[in-house]
Amino acid sequence: MLQTEPTPEQIREHKPYLQLGLTEAEYDLFTARLGRLPNYTEVGLQSGMWSEHCAYKYSKPILKTFWTKNERVLMGPGEGAGVIRIGEGKAVVFKAESHNHPSAVEPYEGAATGIGGIIRDIFSIGAKPVASLDSLAFGNQFTAHNQNLIEQVVAGIGGYGNAIGIPTVGGEIQFDASYQDNPLVNAMCVGVMDEKDIQRGQAAGVGNAIVYVGAKTGRDGINGASFASAQFSKEEDADRSAVQVGDPFMEKLLTDACLQVTHEHQDALVGMQDMGAAGLVSSSAEMASKAGFGMTLDLDLIPQREPGMTPFEIMLSESQERMLLCVRAGYEQEVLDLFAAYDLDAVVCGRVEPGHQYRLLHHGEVVCDIPVSLLTDDVPTYTTVPQQPARLAHPAPDFTPTITDVGATWRALLALPNIASKRHLFQQYDAQVQTNTVIAPGGDAGVIRVRGTHRALAMTADSNGRLLALDPEIGGAITVAEAARNLVATGAEPLGITDCLNYGDPSKPEVYYELQESAKGIVAATKVFNTPVISGNVSLYNETSGVGIHPTPMIGMVGLIEDLEAITTIAFKEAGDQVYLFGKTGDDYNGSSLQYLQTGAYAGRLTGFDLQTEKQTQDTVLAAIRAHLVTAAHDLADGGLAAALVEMGAANRLGIQGTTALTSAQLFAETQGRFIVTVAPAAVAAFEAQVGAAAAHLGVVTTGAITLQLADATIDTTIAELATIQEEALACQLK
Amino acid sequence: MKAAVLTFPGSNCDEDLLWAVKEIARQEATLVPATTTTLAGYDLVLVPGGFSYGDYLRSGAIAKFAPVMTALKTFAANGGYVLGICNGFQILTEAGLLPGALQWNTSLTFVCEPEPLIVANATTAFSNQYTAGQKLSLPIAHGEGNYYADDETLAAIEANDQVVFRYAANPNGSLNDIAGLTNAAGNVMGMMPHPERAVEALLGSTDGLGVFDSLITATKGAAHVAD
């Protein structure tokens, strides 16, 4: 162990830092700033802190372009999670995080620890976690390996979320060839708190205590994959594993205890942060750096799961369920006692120091003594000269579908994995614990009421990699618009977003181009919808054998409902209700599910999207819902009108009888910015007067028959037939 | 009615039950930690859902060693009403307060969905506000809800009319479609479905109110149970 660590000179000579992900230039820069050769521990800390995950080397220039503030934002990006005011003294806290790589390697624990990690981000701000969402993307070949991956990821999310008692109220699951070797597992958590309780991750005030809380530190997840090759050289290490295992029981105790500290010991608490990527070093260094102080930690005091851990291992371990607190001097005991009552390990392991040095002691020796800014601020950022990928310069010609049997096309479309119901997967998540869930998964957005107020929050997680692959800028804007559309359909006003930027290797000019262009689209859309980005996460290098995923920004959006009576669900309520379609339907088939059904691919330019038109439609729909004129609402997304009608009819097995000027093909068009709503007969006059020409009458809800007179065909079927296909297709294909 | 809602480390439906009893059913109720050693003075003890001690060994297997369980046994032996929901049901079987055991759902997956139920016995303290044969929909949310008892025990349960709720479309493999049952004396019930999640129209269903109303009726005027 210790004795096998290279000396500073050996490090300079043999460059072991290359295996830790650092470049020679980065090592040289660090050495120059330090004014001496760093030892092995220090190089280890550098490698953790200068990783993309902690330092955003490639993404910082992009993230700087995001719009992050409006009058409601109480805390933007930079802390564990962002905070937005929702009225009545309350605030909503949310953030999303990716766990793509860990989930690819070990799906159950990778997904589970992804949930655990994002929950800690939320309560580290002082908020009670009230809901989770998950955005998943898998390959579309259902091989045994892929099926196992899907099964285990879903089980892991449920296994953690269900046990800790946070309802999973929404999410998405997509299937596309692009994710066959690089699945995406993005998790989002939402918390609610009193505005006055907002915490920051800061370690201020000379002499104040640094308190370590929670699980013991083990040799898990140390420096990700590099640990395996760099450290497991000896024979007897073959039976070792660096997989991180989640312990939701521990996390439940940790959540409750930390929230109790924030609520009942405000005098004692200076700051709090979770230990995420790069574990103890990133949490402690960031807390010191944000507050502008130095820090000394005594590593012998850190609770350890295994004997003989080196400072490198202790500092870079990514063991789960750990938190770091800064506690005012003199208040240590009351905080330690509180954690003891929960049976949790808690120890004072260091102190805030004057100046800016970051010092670590181990077995009585100083093993690290560097300016803290060297870890947190002096990281170089990189830009790549972007280059438009060839496929974008020469898009395929517009797709023109041919439909001979519209009923058969409809049935086939509903069985596509991306259109089929995901219920048999998401019903493995507890959606109702905490008894606040007004809309569980299956609607356009999850909705939870906020106890102690007359308000509710709507939330959704959306991504559209296949559209971004056709046009990253428009696709990025569409993703934000779709998220807003989902919220509006429930009666919510969009408040803000969190994101996970899932991309390939950013040092490739084409990938960087996708990153930059999609950011443009996202920024433009967030301004139109008044939804600043308050938190997020970046996951780059999603590549296998040099082939990257579709550019896939996941947008998590939260909206506010101020009237519990106006919450609207997608289900048709009663036969006799009138059905209206908002938004113009065009011949927009490029990138559509119909195109995929008929050609096996998505191709062409993106057409038929305009941010301003979309915003107007959303405003009109929201106003109608708020005026209590609407009995059901649903936005049109994948599969267009055809999919939406079935989704609305399914729950109560109600159909539609209608006449429209749309063609058979247009039934499947995926023109953006559209909604279907139903209106009770008594409200028709008021509804039509309020919305005017924005909505077109489509038909009337029936007791189960679906009879549609299209411009070029007639359809006569039942909701029972169509809904059954949509409900059963995926479960069949995943067997 | 004065209710105690037990809370074990890892319980996560304790607050929900408290809310249902206090805010919706408008009864006196308090959270009682697992370290408590007496339950004197309560009319009803509720054992909530969740994952007590992580449920890592078997659901409910560790919770039965909590100090409060001794008090609970005394309370039940003295005729006090005890209702275990989900993990609470698992704890009560592990502790021997109810017959049988709950094992993994035959699907081996956790399942959360509204579940159609049939009231099998409407004469108990937990179901007197329903009618026999009544159809209800209550949410389930569990991975280990597959009720098992050996043949002899099962026969005795049926002969003694202890089954209170049965599944209309068995979601987990439970023998005899058992979703909820009482002990032989009729003062202890366990059920996998969550009545406390079905007490507000805003959240989708009020079918669970009957359980709480039944207990209010059963305990009306009842002297507090002695320890």
Add this chain to the structure above:
Amino acid sequence: MYKAKIFVNYKQSVLDPKAEVIKHTLHRLGQANVRDVKVGKYFEVLLDGAEEAVNAQVETICDQMLANVNMESYRFTLEEVTA
């Protein structure tokens, strides 16, 4: 010090969903020669003390905690070990 090796298994009469799924999957994968699958738990507990006392203690631990005797049975062996 003793090491107790403890096996916990479902009783014969109990249908074990996990074992069923494994057997079913193996058959689906074409491994028709798999006749039966049993799934159990295996624990190792290290305890200080005299053999007789330890034996009784392990018995109690199994009976009350590691096995649910309504549906599971257990057996164990004790082995003297040095720390």
Add this chain to the structure above:
Amino acid sequence: MYKAKIFVNYKQSVLDPKAEVIKHTLHRLGQANVRDVKVGKYFEVLLDGAEEAVNAQVETICDQMLANVNMESYRFTLEEVTA
């Protein structure tokens, strides 16, 4: 016919929350002499076939289904039995 007795255990360094909770509970119940607890899985699989083939088959079953080799290791014995 062969009976495979298969033991699956967590690899070193992997956190085992189950074992932690069991040990902790035993200590809380006063059984301070319990030094360590390990939790594993135990399978018994009955298979027809020749020893060598069965051996290879069990190896595959363990590798791909019964053990998660990212974090668990397994060992097994084969024993000839009559039906």
